[in-house]
Structure formats: C-alpha cells, structure tokens
Amino acid sequence: MERPTGSDLVNSDQEKLLPGSSSLAILLIVFLSISMLILFSIVRGGVGHVAEGDGGRQAFGPAEISGVEFDGELLPGIEEATTGPDQGEFLVPPPPWSESGYFPCTECHADLDLNPEPRVLEEMHDDIELNHGPSDRWCLDCHNPDDRDVLRLINGRLITFDESYLLCGQCHGTIFRDWRQGIHGRRQGYWNGGKSYLLCAHCHDPHAPAFHAITPLPPPVRPQFLARTAQEEAQEAPHE
Amino acid sequence: MSEKSFDRRTLLVSAGLSTMAGISAAASGKSTGWVERLLKRRFVELSDARREEILTELEEACRVKYGRDDITVADTPALDGVEFAYGLDLSRCVGCRRCVYSCVHENNQSRDPQIQWIRVLEMKKDHGIDFAESNVYYDPDEVPEPDSFYVPVACQQCRQPACTKVCPVKATWQEPDGIVVIDSDWCLGCRCCMSACPYGARHFNWTEPRIATEEINPDTHIFGNRLRPNGVVEKCTFCIHRTRKGRYPACVEICPVGARKFGNLLDEAGEMRYLMREKRVFVLKEELNTRPRFYYFYAT
Amino acid sequence: MIKDITSFTTGSARIAFKGGPTFYAWIGFLGIVCLWGLAAWWNQFQHGLITTNMRDQVSWAFYIGNFTFLVGVAAAAVMLVIPAYIYNWKPIKEIAIFGELLAVSAIVMSMLFVFVDVGRPDRVWQLMPIIGTPNLPSSLLGWDVMVLNGYLVLNLIIVVHLLYTGFHKRPYNRKFVVPLLLFSIPAAVGIHTVTAFVYAGTAARPFWNSAILAPRFLASAFCSGPAILLILFQILQRTTHIKIKDEAIWKIAELMAYAMFLNLFLFGAEIFREYYSNTHHLIHTQYLYSGVHGHDALVPYAWASLICSVAAFLLFLIPATRTHLVTLNLGCVLIFAGVYIEKGMALVIPGMTPDTLGEFYEYVPTLNEVRIGAGIFAIGFLVFTLLCKMAIPILRDPDSGKAA
Numbered sequence: 001m002e003r004p005t006g007s008d009l010v011n012s013d014q015e016k017l018l019p020g021s022s023s024l025a026i027l028l029i030v031f032l033s034i035s036m037l038i039l040f041s042i043v044r045g046g047v048g049h050v051a052e053g054d055g056g057r058q059a060f061g062p063a064e065i066s067g068v069e070f071d072g073e074l075l076p077g078i079e080e081a082t083t084g085p086d087q088g089e090f091l092v093p094p095p096p097w098s099e100s101g102y103f104p105c106t107e108c109h110a111d112l113d114l115n116p117e118p119r120v121l122e123e124m125h126d127d128i129e130l131n132h133g134p135s136d137r138w139c140l141d142c143h144n145p146d147d148r149d150v151l152r153l154i155n156g157r158l159i160t161f162d163e164s165y166l167l168c169g170q171c172h173g174t175i176f177r178d179w180r181q182g183i184h185g186r187r188q189g190y191w192n193g194g195k196s197y198l199l200c201a202h203c204h205d206p207h208a209p210a211f212h213a214i215t216p217l218p219p220p221v222r223p224q225f226l227a228r229t230a231q232e233e234a235q236e237a238p239h240e
Numbered sequence: 241m242s243e244k245s246f247d248r249r250t251l252l253v254s255a256g257l258s259t260m261a262g263i264s265a266a267a268s269g270k271s272t273g274w275v276e277r278l279l280k281r282r283f284v285e286l287s288d289a290r291r292e293e294i295l296t297e298l299e300e301a302c303r304v305k306y307g308r309d310d311i312t313v314a315d316t317p318a319l320d321g322v323e324f325a326y327g328l329d330l331s332r333c334v335g336c337r338r339c340v341y342s343c344v345h346e347n348n349q350s351r352d353p354q355i356q357w358i359r360v361l362e363m364k365k366d367h368g369i370d371f372a373e374s375n376v377y378y379d380p381d382e383v384p385e386p387d388s389f390y391v392p393v394a395c396q397q398c399r400q401p402a403c404t405k406v407c408p409v410k411a412t413w414q415e416p417d418g419i420v421v422i423d424s425d426w427c428l429g430c431r432c433c434m435s436a437c438p439y440g441a442r443h444f445n446w447t448e449p450r451i452a453t454e455e456i457n458p459d460t461h462i463f464g465n466r467l468r469p470n471g472v473v474e475k476c477t478f479c480i481h482r483t484r485k486g487r488y489p490a491c492v493e494i495c496p497v498g499a500r501k502f503g504n505l506l507d508e509a510g511e512m513r514y515l516m517r518e519k520r521v522f523v524l525k526e527e528l529n530t531r532p533r534f535y536y537f538y539a540t
Numbered sequence: 541m542i543k544d545i546t547s548f549t550t551g552s553a554r555i556a557f558k559g560g561p562t563f564y565a566w567i568g569f570l571g572i573v574c575l576w577g578l579a580a581w582w583n584q585f586q587h588g589l590i591t592t593n594m595r596d597q598v599s600w601a602f603y604i605g606n607f608t609f610l611v612g613v614a615a616a617a618v619m620l621v622i623p624a625y626i627y628n629w630k631p632i633k634e635i636a637i638f639g640e641l642l643a644v645s646a647i648v649m650s651m652l653f654v655f656v657d658v659g660r661p662d663r664v665w666q667l668m669p670i671i672g673t674p675n676l677p678s679s680l681l682g683w684d685v686m687v688l689n690g691y692l693v694l695n696l697i698i699v700v701h702l703l704y705t706g707f708h709k710r711p712y713n714r715k716f717v718v719p720l721l722l723f724s725i726p727a728a729v730g731i732h733t734v735t736a737f738v739y740a741g742t743a744a745r746p747f748w749n750s751a752i753l754a755p756r757f758l759a760s761a762f763c764s765g766p767a768i769l770l771i772l773f774q775i776l777q778r779t780t781h782i783k784i785k786d787e788a789i790w791k792i793a794e795l796m797a798y799a800m801f802l803n804l805f806l807f808g809a810e811i812f813r814e815y816y817s818n819t820h821h822l823i824h825t826q827y828l829y830s831g832v833h834g835h836d837a838l839v840p841y842a843w844a845s846l847i848c849s850v851a852a853f854l855l856f857l858i859p860a861t862r863t864h865l866v867t868l869n870l871g872c873v874l875i876f877a878g879v880y881i882e883k884g885m886a887l888v889i890p891g892m893t894p895d896t897l898g899e900f901y902e903y904v905p906t907l908n909e910v911r912i913g914a915g916i917f918a919i920g921f922l923v924f925t926l927l928c929k930m931a932i933p934i935l936r937d938p939d940s941g942k943a944a
Contacts, residue, residue, distance in 0.1 A: 035877075054377060056379075059351070060354075061344060061351040062345040063455055068342075070346075070490075072493065174540070175540075181514045181518075183514060183518070183539060184498060186495060186498035191503045191504065191510075192486040203496075203498075213383060213384060214334065215381065216337050216379070216382075219377040222377065224901065226590075227446070353590065361898075371894075371897050371898035372823055402743060405675075407679055408681040408685065427659075428666060428667070429658045429663075430654075430658045431600060432679070432738075434596065435599060435600055435745065438744035440896040440897045446590035446659075447588035470660075471588055472659060
C-alpha cells in the first residue's frame, strides 16, 4: 500500500534508521533535556519561606522541657477512692498557704487589736497585691474580723479555708456551678472513680485573681526541618 | 504417559489439600503455630491464646530493642456501657502546649523525627474559627496573646470516621467505646487514611521512630501507645491504655487551666452530659458529617 | 503443548533481545537508569519514606501523582480498541495490539509506583483476597488493586494469546480474543474511574471531592495515552516493515483532539465553579494557578500544563497541523507534558496544600524520589520495548497480519 502523496512526510527510504524523522528525534531530545533540567533544578531539600525568628525550626521533646512535671503523682487515696470503701470520694490538696507557716493566723491575730478601717496595709501583708473587683474591696470583705482562721460568708456563716469555694461562689455563681460538676477547673484521677479537684485559690490568687500569661512550650518542628538528623544519617550511610 | 499424569495429579492434589488445610486451620483461629505465623492474621482475628503469645512476643521484642524489661503490652478491651467523649473549653485554653508534650511523654511518640498527636492552632479573635488563617507555629514569649485564641486539634474519634472506610486492609477501625484504633502490625503505610482525615489527626512514621530508653512509658496498649514500627500510621487514641482502666487521658490531667474534659457519654450524671446540656457545644467541620466525639465549647 | 510453550518462550526471548546497535544502546540506557533507580529505592527501603519530601502535611505526592497518570495511560490503550473492533476500522485493527502492550507496561509502572509509596512494602500481600484482608466494598484503594490486577491479567491474556498464535503462525481464536477485547473497553473505563474515585470520595480534600473528577480523568487519559503510541508508530513505520497507515495515525490524533476538548471543557467547568462560588475551597485552585501568601512553587507548572494542553488541542484539531509530521509530533510531546503535570503533581499537591488545618507546606520531590521514578519509568519502557520487539515480527508477517 502506498502512502498518500501530497502529505509533507519527508523521506520514504525505509531502510535508514529514523530518516527524515530528525524533527521527531530533535523534538524528543529537546523535550527530555528540558524535563531533566527542570527536574534537577527543582529537586532540593526545600526549606521554604521561613523567617529567622519564626518558630518550628527545631524539634523539642518532653525531656527538654524544664519546669513541667509530666509524671505528676496522683494524690494518695485516689486509687482507694476508685475501688475501696471510700469509692466516689473527691480529694483535694491542702489550701494554699496552709502549710507555709502563715497558718493558723490566730497565732498573731489573737493578740492584735482589730482595725476595721479600709486602708493599704503597711506593717504586715504589704506584699499582698489586692486587685479583686471594685476599687473599694478590702481584706475584711472576705476574711472574718473576729477569727482569722476562718472565712465569713455574706450571711454571716463561717467556713474553713477548705471550703473557700463557697465564698467565691457567692459572686461567681455560674463558675461555681460548673466547678462543682467538674467543667471548670482541673481534675485528676479516674473518670469513673476517685478524682482530685482543686480549690479556686489553688489556681486563682484570691487577692489578684487575674490569670497571668505563661510561657508556651515550643512549637512543633516544621515539616521541611523534620528530617534534619534522620536525613543527614541517610545521606552519610546510604548503602548500608 | 498415564503414569506421568498420575504423578502430576497426585502432586497437585496433595499440594492443594495441604494448602487448604493450612488456610482453614489458620482461619479457624486454632493456634497451629507455624501456619498462623506464616499467614499472619490480623490481631483481632486470632485466638485468645495466640493473642497472648503475640503480646508476650511484643514485650520481648521491646526488651531486646530498648533494653527495658518493664514494658508491658496489653489488649484491654472496651468497658461495657461506655462511650467516650471529649470536651474542650475554648474560653479557657491559653495555648501553652503542655497537653502536646504530655501526650508525647505518655504515648511513646518518636522524638526524632518528631511526632506530636495534638496540634494547637492559634487563631485571631476578630476572625473567629478559620483554619486557613490559623498558625500552629506560634512562639511568643507568653500566652495567651491578647488578640488570639487557641484551638487544640487531635483525633476526633468520629462516629462516622472518614479514615476507617478507606483503609484497604482493615488495619484501622472503631472500637465499641468509640476509640478509633490502628493495628500497627497490620498497617500498610499507604496513607489513605491520612488523606481522608479532615482534621490532620493522623501521623506517619516516616522512618524508624527514635525514642530514648529512659523516656519510654512502659505501660502500653497494643492499639494505643505501644512502641510503633517504621512505616505505619499513628494517632491519638484517647490514652486507651489509661481510659480503659478508668483513668483520665494525660492531656486532661496536665492542662493547667482545666480546659479539657473527658468522660463517658452514656453516664447521665457525668461531666460530658452536663457540659453538653449546659454549654453550647459544636464540632469542627460538621458539614463533612463525621460526627466527632470531640466537642468544643465556651464555658463563659 | 509443552513443546509449543517452550519454543514460544525461548523464541520470543530470542526475538526480544536481538537487535541492532541502536536497540542495544536503548536497552543499555534503560538498564542503567533502572539500576540507578533501584539503588535509590534500596536507600528508601532501608531508611523509610523520610528520604522523600513527603510529610504529614503532604502525604501523597510524586509517586501517587505518577501512579495516577500511568493508570490513565493504561486506560487509554482502549482508545485504539474502540474504533478497531466496534467500528471494524481496518487501519487501526492491525496495530491495536500495541495499545494492549502499552497498557501492560503502564499497569506495571503504576503498580510499581504504589509499591514504592507504601511505608511497609513487606505487607502489600495483605491487599490480596483470601490470603489478606482487603477492605471491600468500602475501600476504593482496595478496589483499585483488584481492578488493576484484573486489567493486567486481561491484557496479558490477550497479548500472550495473540503473540503465541502469531509465533506459531496460527490464526488466533476470534471467539476467545474478541470478547476479551470488547470487555477491555469497560475495564479500561473502570480502572480509571476507580482511581478517580479514590480521590473524588475524599471529603476532607475539597479540591478532589468533585463529581466531575472521574470524567476529567477519563478525558485527560484518552487524550494523552495514545501520544506515546503515535510516536511509536512513526518509529515503526520507518524502522520495520509493518504497514501502519498514516490515516490511522491521523484518526487517532483526531480522536485525541476531541478528548482534549472534553478535558478542557470539564476543566473550564471546574474553574467556573471555584471562582464564581468563591468559597473557602477556592484556596486550593488559587494555590495552583496564582499562589497564596507567597507560596507559588506550582504556578509556572500549572500554566505550562494549560498552555501545552491548549496548544496540543489546536495542533490536533486543525487538519493541516495534524497531518504534518513536525506539528503532529510537537502536539504529542505537548499533550503528554500537559497531562503529565495535570494528572500528576497538579492534581495531588494542590489537593493537599493547604492541608486540612490550613498549613502550607510546599512540597518538591527529592533526588531520591526522582531517581526511583526514573527507574520505574525505565522498567516500563523496557517492558514495552521488549514486548513490541516480540510483537513486530509477528505482525509484519502477511499471514498473521491477515488473521488480525
């Protein structure tokens, strides 16, 4: 069968290798070279656009974090509270300052005269910054003037420091309801058994309760830096 | 000629019979030892005796590899009448990332290359929830930053997981208590599940995981924090080794502001039901109909 | 029977490996690239996929992109079978076998790309039924493995039968081959549809989660796959005595033009939906075509692909350029390049960038990945070359040619 004439097919010599298909060969070679060039020019480690100060250039693990206790011990008694006779009991650490030497307060205050005048304290407790609510708030709004070892509720009822949440709950009712159910505040232990909870004062300094900002732990390592160590090892010993 | 065909026939028939015998023995779960070892079934399809053997073998392998003889691998089943759910209080999270590192400490992730199951996204208050504008690499001196809020994301243990249906070898599935687990000895490493997860919750062991011996948590679960091999996918399992024994997950306990809540959704008196009743919960990407068990809310 | 098989095996091996200096140079070159890739794969096998640049944020990339493209090429082999056997169009019938050979080579390559992509290649047997636990019916990748293997077996049966009967100078069994060939048409559509469904079913990736992804896959496959064959046929025209009519080549090019039109139309439909509706999902298309927040690594390739595709479409559409040797071959090269990018990196990477949590990780392949890719392509070309070498003497024989 003959090829149609009039087409622009060049050489009809079928014996020579790729005769007149030089255009085809050239095109293929050009295409392959450009592809190779492109591929090799883009193949690189690729650190991407990461500014100098931006986080995520280095990987950290828990072992490199200081100041955070990852293996926190449960309060003694929680295991028993899960299964033993005290099952369902909720446990709480001692209130703050109760073991610091300040408590019991009556050791000093029993002998001191009462001065009910709202003022800035100068002789003692001047290290306490009072910044809780309205500007005319002062110590004896919460502390019992007659016996400093207890707190006083609005209706006159006296409570121990172990129950200080009742005092906070007078004004912060919604938070108190959530806290009672475990929605507010930190708990540790067993979701189906004994738990420990914290008093308001454990997290919020009652004198200046606003939460302070804290230092965050390091960001994760960015994917382009993930393999730094691993890849270096791979390149050093590729044919093990 | 007929003798030859007889020999060939007997050979074929006996080969076929023995293969069938082996396969059926393995499939029936009886511990026939070498056949099962050869055909290697999924963990959940094995007999109880064989499962015990495998757990012991895993513990022994860890002993050899990491030099610690206190590593235990358990396969604690789901508790009856339990369906886990998680709550995250966005009004409290300050972005401190203690949950991230506590999770790594608890669940034996590779330290180098680093794997972290929880990613905390910093978002702008005047923009609201918007993943495209979020930043996971925030690194200020102090958190929270006044114009930002923080959204930690990990596996949502969806009720209709997008990941389990795409796994080509049934290496991942949802347990009765709601936890989506991965069998690391069966996972192919094809990463279909990672492609399908809308929350970026699954992570891959791109090389042999590296963890210092003294940093290992020896109390492990075969579908949770057991020491993983190279080339498999891993993710948060609600601390399955703790929660199936009644304990809170590590992230819940370490959060310094109490932003994390966890419990049994079927317990009407529990924390989770209370918070769903009293607080308005929402889930991420609800239009994808994954129906997560991970609820975000604002307590105040 | 046994004697026939052994003579066929040794005979075709002899034919396959004997040739002129150019042939040996070509085989040698492919062998070297193959070994180069194998060394890179060994490095990857020892250290894990960390030798690639894939990370959690972009967990499918170069390998899966190539896999997708090659499944399309395999499906496109049917491009030649449809007119040959449905319309009994003689000029194509005699060369339809080359489409089958291309399908076999492409399937081998695509399965190799999946093999090098998995984290545990020692566990791929778990995908097999009976001995493994394929997650059917719900896992699309499970279905993909089934249909790809089935398609490979189907094509191998057809090819081996045709070569075997041709080798022994017997007419092939029409009643056996033709139904299989006809079945390969829906099978080809099937394999590429299942591959498309692997992407289209992923709700988490809005760039892929579109109903027209499967039609787009088929259209782009049909317009790009035969390009390799067009070039091959021109080589065969000039180096062997196989009578390949120019009309056959032109017809194939014309059909490719129509397929490219469909491809461009569907692409236009996607672009309209993305830019007009202007939802959040637009960010993926924007990343691809204009870059976002300074991340624009893929932009030049995306536009190059589009320009190549449109240029090729025009070159194939206009009869003057279609029948002219230079522009025809230019069109082939352009269409191949355009669809290679479009179905490869320009499909996989924007689907995963930004990732589900909004993070931009700009992926570029490492040298190790490229080496493995090159090695797999070399294996594919090697398989194709050897198969063609076996097929040519059989087809050029006028007796067996008549039987076809």
